[in-house]
Amino acid sequence: MVAVPAARVKLKRSPRREPEMLISSEKPADNIHGCPATFRAARTPAQGFVTYGEKAMSPGPPSPLNRMPTGVRPCRGEILAALSRVLDYMPSAGVPHHARVAVLAARMSSFFRRADRLDTFYAGLIHDIGLLSEDRDPDRWFSMAEQANQPLIRSHPLVGAQMVAALPELLGVAEIILDHHECVNGHGYPRGRRGDEIPPGAQILRFAATCDLVLREQTWPELISFLDALRQRAGVQVEPSIADAGIEVLGDTGFYAQLLAPEDVALLVQSTLHRLALEDLVVTEPELTGLLELFAHTTDAHPADKIGHSRRVADLSVLVAMALGVPASETAKIKWAALVHDIGLIAVPKALLDKPGSLTKDELDEVRRQVVKTEEFLSPVRGLEEVTAIAAAHGEAFDGSGYPRGLAGRGIPLGARIIAVCDTFDALTSHRPYREARDAGLAIDILVKGSGAVFDPDVVEAAVPALLIARSAEEPQTVGAKAH
Numbered sequence: 001m002v003a004v005p006a007a008r009v010k011l012k013r014s015p016r017r018e019p020e021m022l023i024s025s026e027k028p029a030d031n032i033h034g035c036p037a038t039f040r041a042a043r044t045p046a047q048g049f050v051t052y053g054e055k056a057m058s059p060g061p062p063s064p065l066n067r068m069p070t071g072v073r074p075c076r077g078e079i080l081a082a083l084s085r086v087l088d089y090m091p092s093a094g095v096p097h098h099a100r101v102a103v104l105a106a107r108m109s110s111f112f113r114r115a116d117r118l119d120t121f122y123a124g125l126i127h128d129i130g131l132l133s134e135d136r137d138p139d140r141w142f143s144m145a146e147q148a149n150q151p152l153i154r155s156h157p158l159v160g161a162q163m164v165a166a167l168p169e170l171l172g173v174a175e176i177i178l179d180h181h182e183c184v185n186g187h188g189y190p191r192g193r194r195g196d197e198i199p200p201g202a203q204i205l206r207f208a209a210t211c212d213l214v215l216r217e218q219t220w221p222e223l224i225s226f227l228d229a230l231r232q233r234a235g236v237q238v239e240p241s242i243a244d245a246g247i248e249v250l251g252d253t254g255f256y257a258q259l260l261a262p263e264d265v266a267l268l269v270q271s272t273l274h275r276l277a278l279e280d281l282v283v284t285e286p287e288l289t290g291l292l293e294l295f296a297h298t299t300d301a302h303p304a305d306k307i308g309h310s311r312r313v314a315d316l317s318v319l320v321a322m323a324l325g326v327p328a329s330e331t332a333k334i335k336w337a338a339l340v341h342d343i344g345l346i347a348v349p350k351a352l353l354d355k356p357g358s359l360t361k362d363e364l365d366e367v368r369r370q371v372v373k374t375e376e377f378l379s380p381v382r383g384l385e386e387v388t389a390i391a392a393a394h395g396e397a398f399d400g401s402g403y404p405r406g407l408a409g410r411g412i413p414l415g416a417r418i419i420a421v422c423d424t425f426d427a428l429t430s431h432r433p434y435r436e437a438r439d440a441g442l443a444i445d446i447l448v449k450g451s452g453a454v455f456d457p458d459v460v461e462a463a464v465p466a467l468l469i470a471r472s473a474e475e476p477q478t479v480g481a482k483a484h
Contacts (some may be wrong), residue, residue, distance in 0.1 A: 066275040076169070077122065077277030079291050081269055082381050084125040086298055089346050095262045097212055098125055103268040104208040104249065104259065105201075106276065111245040112200050112463045116172055118276050120201040123176035127205055127271075127466075129298060130160025130177070147181070148189040157181050158190050167290040176201040180209065186187060192336055195239075203238040207246045210234045215259065223256055282383075292339040298311035299342045309426060311323035316422035317415070319470055323462040326414070334415035337390035341419055344373030354432075368403045371395045390415035394423060397454045409456075417456040421447060424455075429471065440471045 007009060030252035088096035102124030107113040131152065147153045164170050179202035186194035188206075198206075211353035214230050215221070221229075227247055234243050250256050282288045296310035315340040321331040345353065348370050352363050359367065375392040380382055393407060393416035400408030418437075428443035444464055451460040 016188060023481055057418045064168065072286065073274070073281040073283070074381055075277060076280045076282055076291070077118075077273045078140070078381045079282070079288075079384075080122050080125045081273060081291045082267075083129070083246060083291075083294055083298065084378055085377055086295065086343055086346055087126065087129060095212075095215070097209075098127065099265050099269050100212050100259055101127065101205065101208040102214075103265065104246070105204045107249050107255070107274050108204045108208065108242070108245050109201065112204075112241075115200040115204060118280065119172035120204055121272060121276055122170065122173045123201060124205055124208060126164070126173075126294070127177050127180050128156060128160065128208070129294065130156040130158065131162060145187065154189045163294060166293075167287060169287055172201075175199055176205055178202070178311050181203040182206070184239055187238050188237070200242070203242045204246075205232050207238045208243050210237060211246065211250070220344065223251075223253065227251070259371075268484070288336065289332075289339070292336050295343050299340075299345060306345055309430065310339050310342055312426050313341065313419060313422045316426065316467060316470055317418050318373065319466040320418050320422060320459065320463045321415075323466045324414075324418070324459070330415070333387050333416055334390060336384075336387045337394075337418050340378060340387070341394050341423065342370070342374070343377055343391075344370030344375075347373040356435075368395060371404050386413075389413055392416075394419040396420070398456050399453045402454070412456075414459075417459050418463075421455050421459050422467070424450075425463070425467050440468060444459065444468065 034469040084098040084102065085096070088098050090096075100356065102121050105124040106117055109117045121152050147478035157178050157180055162176040164177055165174035176199060179191075179198050181194040182188035182198045182202060183206065184195050184198060184203070186192055188198075210233050212229055214226065214233060218226060218229070227250060230250070231243060231247060234246070258268055261288075282291065293311065294316070300306050300309050300311075314335045318331055318335050321334050326334070348367050352359065352367055355363070371392050371394065375388055378388040378391065381388070392404070392415045395404065395414050396402035396407045396412045396416060397420075398409060398412070398417070400406050402412075425440075425447060428438045428446060429440050431437045444467065447455060447460050447463070451457045
């Protein structure tokens, strides 16, 4: 896809000093590993969408076929912040890595004319999205050489950049993610770039990530000793001007104290969103689909046999909605909900998801809480309220025996009733660690037997031919999924 450069959002810069950035970001990247030679930022202009809920006044509206439904438009930043919460989720308490890196990088970028603050902030929120390993902490290896020796670690900036670059509006973000593990001394990865080959935003992100690592190595460190350790570590990774800016930002004792507390970091993310991204709104349905597909990728990345589950459920849900005669605008919401229906599973221990045999009552309750986590992750995103409600209700049963609220019959959103059928069908016909995939005919029999109890009879009736046609059209493959 070729992106047409669009007007950039004009941002008010910090009144603090802004020395000219000494590093050129205009040199194109080498075309290696199948990576584009350059990522040219092209964010859709937000002018005309002044605040939430106001009538669009853009002089050049998108095609009616792609335009978002009227009403509140989601903010790109709030969606990416929700994705950041998913990436950062840890059962134990701790300061979220992506969030802390993002707020520090955004504040540092105000020092440099050539560093796009919004792109740098967004890149910080999701910079490790390409890390397919279950260990989402590449910096736990002390040296870049040790990280580079881990194949999944070495490739994750490239994988993440390719994922994000699929959205033309986020190409500038992709460029920063691609190079955020490069070092000016040439010892970084994935391409071993050095000096002014590395864009300023990527160097800022490198410094911010190193800062987070040093903070996690030390518990409530004294400021002066912390800054000394940070300068020593980051001095070989970024240009002196980048390190100087970071040290000056961290020298603000109030800001430094906020970086040490999870609740304060969350507030910093929200204040940065309000300051930089409030008017950066999603304008088209394809873009929102692309953003929510990033959630699907994150959820389905591991275990390996689950790859593609959320996208398949989304595609099947669209077919069933069409068979039921659901209006196009509502079908779009059902597709979006299906893409994110399982994001709460990231809060469930893998041992429970892969456990052979029956789960105990306590284990089943823990797995079922995933829909509550899904709602918690998405609820802060204004404009996605209906999508969130559908996704959070896909565990409900038609007879009222489901979860989390025990809704019944038509009290369950239609989209959730559709997703429940498609989710179960894909799970039954996909490989799991403890059983082989079942035949599509057997899966249909199970759906029919559950009609009126677990599933809406009207949805099952419409779904059966659609599901059989969709599955017969696929080439034989072994896929993985998990439905709850």
